[in-house]
Amino acid sequence: MSQPANPTAAAIRFDAVEKALAAQGKGRVVALRDVTLEVPPGAICGIIGRSGAGKSTLLRMVNGLERPSSGTVTVAGHDVGRAKGAGLRRIRRDVGMIFQHFNLLASRTVYGNIALPLEIAGLPAAEIRSRVSDLIARVGLEAQAKRYPAELSGGQKQRVGIARALATRPKVLLSDEATSALDPETTQTVLALLRDINRDLGLTILLITHEMGVVRDIASDMAVIDAGRIVEAGPTHDVFVSPQHPTTRSFLSGVTGINLPGFIAARMQDSRPDGPAQEVIRVTFSGSHATDPMLARLASEMGTEANILAGAVEEIGTRPFGNLLISVDAAKGAAARGFLDRHGLMTEVMGYVR
Amino acid sequence: MSANLIGLLYDATLQTLYMVAVSALLGTLFGLPLGVFLATSQRGELMSAPWWNTVLGLVVNAARSIPFIILVVAIIPFTRWVAGTSIGTTAAIVPLTLAATPFIARLVENAIREVDAGLIEAARAMGATPVQIIRKVLIPEALPGLVLGLTLAVVSLIGYSAMVGAVGGEGLGDLGIRYGYQRFMPDVMLAVVVILIVMVQLVQSAGEWIARLVDKRAPRNRGG
Structure with a gap:
């Protein structure tokens, strides 16, 4: 046997992982460079990146479908990158995987598809029957058990995929763009199912996606990957509240749902003009502050009145998180920002409008 | 047509069925694993063995290049060694099998290569061995x-x-050539051709029916 799993260690650990691929006519292309990342047990970790950023390669290293060129990938204490043959297959049974295009066998029914990993693991028939029945009930497909994938909707197919991935009772679930082929409503039901599984089974989930909405809705932790590097990582809430990297910000602008109204954006300028002007400020608030009436206090305590230009309050990782665009008299801008900063909000000057 | 001729046609039909059935069975027995190997043994594939893939591919191509009538006479010593005789219906099964095997291997290879690579990846992720896949x-x-x-x-x-x-x-x-052609009996020739046409039609229809039955890829033909 390989070394025993250390219960206190990370469920998944990437340590200085590099991956170089041979590309046609270009010599070697580096797909991943110096990736170090830890996923704690029981976390739902979302890795977001554009296509070609390397997230798929990263995910496939966790079950040894790809091997690192250097560095180590550890799953529950086992070195996946160096495991081979039977040892690697044993690790793979502890790691379930679901796919964007489901990858169900067309020749097998719902029941047969879920039974496949158990047949592969060589379980006795009676054990397979009882486990598959339980799994079908868990994903709510009792009525479809004898149907073939071609007769199912996309959401139902992904439920089969999830049940199949859970069949061998893995410790880790990998999700490869599992909701990218689904409509928004179905996406929500599949994400809810993943959240339930994470909670009920204590399963660690590592998912890759290009949709920030998925990360916001389900991930407790997140990492942003760009051109083969992890450019930002941390608890989802923290990254949403104070994104550091431009790539993260560009992903966030798509989901935080607030942008300046067009007539203001068109008149914005970077430097403060002479004469009377308005300062446009982005205010980010989180945690307990998200529900405080800070703008009312700004008016009553500082005598500064703020115009609200755009805003939204959302819930990220069960904590409220808000984003507000306001404008104040430019002469009072610095004082207003100081007041808000002192009360735990984050401010950022976006520009000025005459 | 005399009762004698009808007897000849009947015997000849059984002989054809026997030769075709046995050689198809043996050709599948040898061709299926060969085709699976050809489909999975290129570089980076499931049973990666690029050298063997190339060699067996060349052998298959060579075997398929030989016109069947030449193959039949060229391998007479081999036929005698395998079947104990080089003459007769049973002996004919040897060249038929030898022709069927590479043909079936290529057909199997094509069918296997049609399977979505995502399914292979899913099975690998489950911890399946190449044989299980x-x-x-x-x-x-x-x-x-x-x-x-x-x-x-x-x-x-x-x-x-x-x-x-x-x-x-x-x-x-053989009956068609010897009676229909060499003895100028056009009715025998016609009868042989008609029987062959019916035989091919039946095989083709049965094959398509079974293929539809095992095809679950589209939700059609499931009796409503």
Whole structure:
């Protein structure tokens, strides 16, 4: 046997992982460079990146479908990158995987598809029957058990995929763009199912996606990957509240749902003009502050009145998180920002409008 | 047509069926694993063995290049060694099998290559061995294509079986040549052709019916 799993260690650990691929006519292309990342047990970790950023390669290293060129990938204490043959297959049974295009066998029914990993693991028939029945009930497909994938909707197919991935009772679930082929409503039901599984089974989930909405809705932790590097990582809430990297910000602008109204954006300028002007400020608030009436206090305590230009309050990782665009008299801008900063909000000057 | 001739036609039909059935069975027995290997042994594939893949690919191509009638006479010593005789219906099975095997191997290879690579990846992620992937994923998923390929092979074998008269293989083709052509009996020729047409039609229809039955890829033909 390989070394025993250390219960206190990370469920998944990437340590200085590099991956170089041979590309046609270009010599070697580096797909991943110096990736170090830890996923704690029981976390739902979302890795977001554009296509070609390397997230798929990263995910496939966790079950040894790809091997690192250097560095180590550890799953529950086992070195996946160096495991081979039977040892690697044993690790793979502890790691379930679901796919964007489901990858169900067309020749097998719902029941047969879920039974496949158990047949592969060589379980006795009676054990397979009882486990598959339980799994079908868990994903709510009792009525479809004898149907073939071609007769199912996309959401139902992904439920089969999830049940199949859970069949061998893995410790880790990998999700490869599992909701990218689904409509928004179905996406929500599949994400809810993943959240339930994470909670009920204590399963660690590592998912890759290009949709920030998925990360916001389900991930407790997140990492942003760009051109083969992890450019930002941390608890989802923290990254949403104070994104550091431009790539993260560009992903966030798509989901935080607030942008300046067009007539203001068109008149914005970077430097403060002479004469009377308005300062446009982005205010980010989180945690307990998200529900405080800070703008009312700004008016009553500082005598500064703020115009609200755009805003939204959302819930990220069960904590409220808000984003507000306001404008104040430019002469009072610095004082207003100081007041808000002192009360735990984050401010950022976006520009000025005459 | 005399009762004697009808007896001859009946015997010849059975001989053709016997030769085709046995050679199709043996051709599948050898061709299926060969085809699976060809489909999975290129560089980076499941059973990666690029050198063997190239060598066996060349052998298969060479075997398929030889015109069947030449193959039949060229391998007479081999036929005698395998079947104990080089003449007769049973002996004819040897060249028929030898022609069917590489043909079936290529048909199997094509059918297996049609299987979505995502399914192989999913099975690998489950911890399946290459043999398990072949048995539980590739062959079941390729089954409709395999059935149609085998149907094509059987129809081709019915045609080939007409040429084994050259080594005393008998059967319908031989009967047609000896009676219909050499003895100027056009009614025998016609009867042989009609029986062959019916045989091919039946094989083709049966093959397509089975292929539809095992094809679960589209929710059609499921009785409403």
